[in-house]
Amino acid sequence: xxxxxxxxxxxxxxxxxxxxxxxxxxxxxxxxxxxxxxxxxxxxxxxxxxxxxxxxxxxxxxxxxxxxxxxxxxxxxxxxxxxxxxxxxxxxxxxxxxxxxxxxxxxxxxxxxxxxxxxxxxxxxxxxxxxxxxxxxxxxxxxxxxxxxxxxxxxxxxxxxxxxxxxxxxxxxxxxxxxxxxxxx
Amino acid sequence: xxxxxxxxxxxxxxxxxxxxxxxxxxxxxxxxxxxxxxxxxxxxxxxxxxxxxxxxxxxxxxxxxxxxxxxxxxxxxxxxxxxxxxxxxxxxxxxxxxxxxxxxxxxxxxxxxxxxxxxxxxxxxxxxxxxxxxxxxxxxxxxx
Numbered sequence: 187x188x189x190x191x192x193x194x195x196x197x198x199x200x201x202x203x204x205x206x207x208x209x210x211x212x213x214x215x216x217x218x219x220x221x222x223x224x225x226x227x228x229x230x231x232x233x234x235x236x237x238x239x240x241x242x243x244x245x246x247x248x249x250x251x252x253x254x255x256x257x258x259x260x261x262x263x264x265x266x267x268x269x270x271x272x273x274x275x276x277x278x279x280x281x282x283x284x285x286x287x288x289x290x291x292x293x294x295x296x297x298x299x300x301x302x303x304x305x306x307x308x309x310x311x312x313x314x315x316x317x318x319x320x321x322x323x324x325x326x327x328x329x330x331x332x333x334x335x336x337x338x339x340x341x342x343x344x345x346x347x348x349x350x351x352x353x354x355x356x357x358x359x360x361x362x363x364x365x366x367x368x369x370x371x
Numbered sequence: 372x373x374x375x376x377x378x379x380x381x382x383x384x385x386x387x388x389x390x391x392x393x394x395x396x397x398x399x400x401x402x403x404x405x406x407x408x409x410x411x412x413x414x415x416x417x418x419x420x421x422x423x424x425x426x427x428x429x430x431x432x433x434x435x436x437x438x439x440x441x442x443x444x445x446x447x448x449x450x451x452x453x454x455x456x457x458x459x460x461x462x463x464x465x466x467x468x469x470x471x472x473x474x475x476x477x478x479x480x481x482x483x484x485x486x487x488x489x490x491x492x493x494x495x496x497x498x499x500x501x502x503x504x505x506x507x508x509x510x511x512x513x514x515x
Contacts, residue, residue, distance in 0.1 A: 188479075201467070210490055211485045211492065211495075212458070213492065213494060213495060214487075214494075214495070215456075215458055215463060215495065215497040216438055216483070216495050216496070216499040216502070218438060218502050219439050222437055222439050223437075225439065226436075229436075258442075258443065258444050260445045261449055262425065262447045263425070263428055263429060263432065263445050263447050264429070265432070265442060266446045267442065267443060267444070268384060274402060293434075310441060310444065312442045314432055314433070314436060314452075316429050316432075316440060327436055327443075329439075329441045330441075331441045331455075331457065336455070342461065344457045344460060345457055346439060346441070346457060347412040356435075366499055
C-alpha cells in the first residue's frame with residue numbers, strides 16, 4: 187500500500203514537470219484590453235500648457251524628490267525613466283513566517299518560511315510626455331512597475347503598480363512643481 | 372589481464388567523452404533562429420505612408436503604454452523604443468524600430484520576447500500593428 191502511495195506521488199511530480207515543459211507562449215498578449223484602458227485613466231493627466239520641456243524638467247525633479255535615480259531619458263520624445271531600490275519587508279509577513287517556523291521547530295522539523303519573506307524591491311518609473319491631439323495641452327503618462335526579492339535573494343513578485351494613491355501622489359507633487367492643476371482625462 | 376586492459380580502455384574512452392562533452396558551450400543557443408529570417412522579418416515589419424519619424428515614435432510609445440508596457444529606453448536618432456511588461460511571472464520585452472524606407476515611407480519593426488523565448492507568432496505581431504494603426508490613423512503594409 188505504501189509503495190502504491192509513493193508511486194502516485196512520483197506520478198504527480200512527473201505530471202507537474204510534463205505540464206511545465208509544455209508551457210508555451212500565450213496568444214493575444216499584445217491586444218488592448220478593457221483593463222488596460224482603465225489603467226490609462228489612472229496613469230494619465232493633462233496639463234494646460236504646451237511647454238513640454240518645462241513639464242519634463244519638473245518630472246525629473248519630482249522623481250528625484252521621491253528618491254528615484256534617473257536611468258534613461260530622451261527629451262525629444264518626452265521620455266524619462268527612473269528607478270529606486272527600497273525596503274519591502276512587512277512586519278506582518280515576518281511575524282507570520284516566524285510563527286510558522288516556530289511551529290515547525292516545535293514539531294521537530296526544519297521550517298524556513300522566513301526565507302520566503304519579501305526583503306527588497308526595485309520600483310521602475312517611466313514617464314512619457316506628448317502634446318495632446320489638439321496641440322493645446324500636454325499629456326503626461328507615468329507607469330510604475332516593481333520587482334520584489336525575498337530573503338534568499340530570489341525574485342518573489344513582479345507586477346505593475348495599480349494603486350491609484352501612488353499615481354495621485356506623483357501627480358500632486360508634479361502639479362506643485364509646475365504651478366498647474368492636473369486634469370483627468 | 373586481457374580483461375583488465377579492456378576495462379581500462381573503456382573507462383579511458385568514457386572519461387574522454389565526459390570531459391569533452393563538458394567543453395561544449397551553450398553560447399550558440401543564443402543565436403539560434405527557428406523561423407527563416409526573411410519570413411520572420413516580414414511578420415515583424417510593416418511600412419507606413421508617412422515620414423514623420425518623431426510622431427510615429429510617439430505613437431509607438433503610446434501604443435506600447437496602452438498595451439501595459441513600461442518604456443525602458445527610447446532614442447529618436449536610432450529610432451528605437453524598448454519596453455517591458457509583466458504577464459504573471461513572465462517578463463515580456465519588446466523593441467520597436469522605426470526607420471525611413473525610401474522617401475515617402477517609414478518601416479516599423481517590432482521584436483518581442485516572452486521570458487527566454489522569442490515570439491514568432493504572426494497573430495501576436497498583427498495585434499500590435501492593429502493597435503498601432505488605430506492610433507496613427509494609417510494602415511501598415513506588409514513588406515517582403
